[in-house]
Each structure stands twice: as structure tokens, then as C-alpha cells.
Amino acid sequence: xxxxxxxxxxxxxxxxxxxxxxxxxxxxxxxxxxxxxxxxxxxxxxxxxxxxxxxxxxxxxxxxxxxxxxxxxxxxxxxxxxxxxxxxxxxxxxxxxxxxxxxxxxxxxxxxxxxxxxxxxxxxxxxxxxxxxxxxxxxxxxxxxxxxxxxxxxxxxxxxxxxxxxxxxxxxxxxxxxxxxxxxxxxxxxxxxxxxxxxxxxxxxxxxxxxxxxxxxx
Numbered sequence: 406x407x408x409x410x411x412x413x414x415x416x417x418x419x420x421x422x423x424x425x426x427x428x429x430x431x432x433x434x435x436x437x438x439x440x441x442x443x444x445x446x447x448x449x450x451x452x453x454x455x456x457x458x459x460x461x462x463x464x465x466x467x468x469x470x471x472x473x474x475x476x477x478x479x480x481x482x483x484x485x486x487x488x489x490x491x492x493x494x495x496x497x498x499x500x501x502x503x504x505x506x507x508x509x510x511x512x513x514x515x516x517x518x519x520x521x522x523x524x525x526x527x528x529x530x531x532x533x534x535x536x537x538x539x540x541x542x543x544x545x546x547x548x549x550x551x552x553x554x555x556x557x558x559x560x561x562x563x564x565x566x567x568x569x570x571x572x573x574x575x576x577x578x579x580x581x582x583x584x585x586x587x588x589x590x591x592x593x594x595x596x597x598x599x600x601x602x603x604x605x606x607x608x609x610x611x612x613x614x615x616x617x618x619x620x621x622x623x
Contacts, residue, residue: 406465406546406557406572406589406596426461426591426606434521436528443549443556444617446610448590451513462606465589465596467557467572469580472600474573481566482573487543489574490535495526498533498545502559514559522558525549532623534571534578536562543567546575548588553619555579556588572599582623586616 432438434449434456442448447460499522503514525531530551536544544567546560555575562568579587588609589601604612 406548406560426459427457428460429458431455432458434517436521436524436530439521439525439549440530440551443551443554444613446606446613448556448558448588449518450590452515452517453513459591460606461591463592463603464606464609465592465601466604466609466612467576467587467589467599467601469576469584469587472573472576474569478566478569478573482570485538485564487567487570488537489571490537491578492526492532493535494542495531495533495547496523497542498535498547498561499523499559501542501545501563502547502561504561522547522549529623534575536567536571536574538564538567544571546571550584550623552617553583553585553621554588554613554616555584555586555623557590569599578623583619583621584616585619586612588613 428447434452439449442458447458449456450459451457496519499514499519503512503519505511522531531547531549533547534545535542543564544560544562546557546568548555548557560568560571576587589596592601592603
């Protein structure tokens with residue numbers, strides 16, 4: 406689950422040797438290809454000039470049962486008066502994640518990603534969390550839900566800690582619905598600060614098979 410990342414990040418990470426995980430290049434980002442990929446433990450990352458498909462080893466996951474937001478984050482949410490919604494503005498969240506920023510002129514979330522994931526949302530497979538400060542969306546995230554699996558894709562913030570608050574809200578919701586696997590994709594220091602841990606690809610795939618078999622709904 407990347408935050409405001411650049412399309413070149415995938416290539417830089419692979420070149421640095423931090424992860425081993427590029428499994429395919431090419432193809433199209435469609436609802437059908439995305440569903441096949443997630444069920445196989447693969448996700449797309451970047452599409453310019455071609456789509457790259459990844460299954461990193463190690464993998465970052467958030468422990469749904471053990472995760473607890475920090476005391477400072479809980480205080481921040483109370484002081485800011487933020488409110489949270491689910492699926493209120495899915496495409497808006499994606500477009501916020503894709504917005505250029507001063508230190509990041511482009512992202513990997515191109516129009517083909519927005520079209521495909523928005524269709525998954527219409528089918529009830531992709532979902533979003535929104536964080537509002539009064540009427541302004543100041544944070545959020547989106548991802549894909551299949552059985553007891555949720556694959557976090559990207560998140561954004563326009564206030565400090567707003568994306569962390571979105572993650573905390575998501576975990577609470579998934580726990581209440583009986584989900585068992587929250588995929589955060591590529592391990593990074595930022596995800597570690599949110600409580601993500603690393604697991605091997607083999608362990609991840611075993612957890613994924615179990616999660617996909619569960620009859621739970623977002």
C-alpha cells in the first residue's frame with residue numbers, strides 16, 4: 406500500500422535489490438486481470454510504458470487482530486475532529502492519490518488504473534476509506550476486497566497523520582467484518598511505522614489461500 410508514490414519507484418526498488426518481486430511486464434489493467442492477479446498474490450505497479458506486475462518477497466502485511474493505533478494518533482484524531490466514511494467517494498480518493506505534488510510530479514496511478522479500479526468498485530470488489538475535516542477530504546485509501554482478504558493499494562494525506570488515521574479506521578472495520586489478511590504490499594519504513602510486518606512470500610500465499618476461502622464481506 407503505497408502513499409503518493411512515483412511510477413519510477415518500482416524500478417528503483419528492484420534495481421536497489423531491496424525486494425525480489427517483479428514477475429511480469431505487459432498486459433492490460435482490466436477488472437478481470439486485476440482479480441486474477443490478486444487471487445495469485447500479484448499486484449500491478451506502474452503502467453508507463455508497460456504494466457509491471459509484482460509479488461514481493463518479503464511482503465508487508467498489517468496484523469488485523471493485533472494492530473492498535475498509537476496513543477498520539479488517537480489524540481490527533483480527536484483534536485482534529487475528523488470523520489470517516491466508507492465508499493463515499495471512491496474515484497475521488499484515487500484521484501487524490503494520483504494528484505501531482507511539489508516533490509512528486511507524477512504517480513503510477515494513471516487513467517487506466519482509475520478506470521479499472523472504479524469498475525471493480527461498481528462491482529463491489531474495490532473499496533475506499535475517506536477522512537474528512539468538515540467538508541474537505543484530507544486523507545484516504547483504497548484497495549481490493551476478496552473473501553477475507555483486503556489488498557491495500559494506495560493512500561494519501563493532506564493533513565499530518567490523516568493517512569495513518571485512514572489505516573486505523575480500515576483495520577477496525579476489517580476486524581469487525583471477520584477479515585484475516587490486510588496486504589500492504591512492499592515493505593517500507595513508512596509502513597513499518599504504521600505497524601506493518603514482513604512475511605515471506607510463501608507465508609503470504611498460504612495466508613492468502615485461507616483468506617480467499619472465507620465467506621465474509623466488506
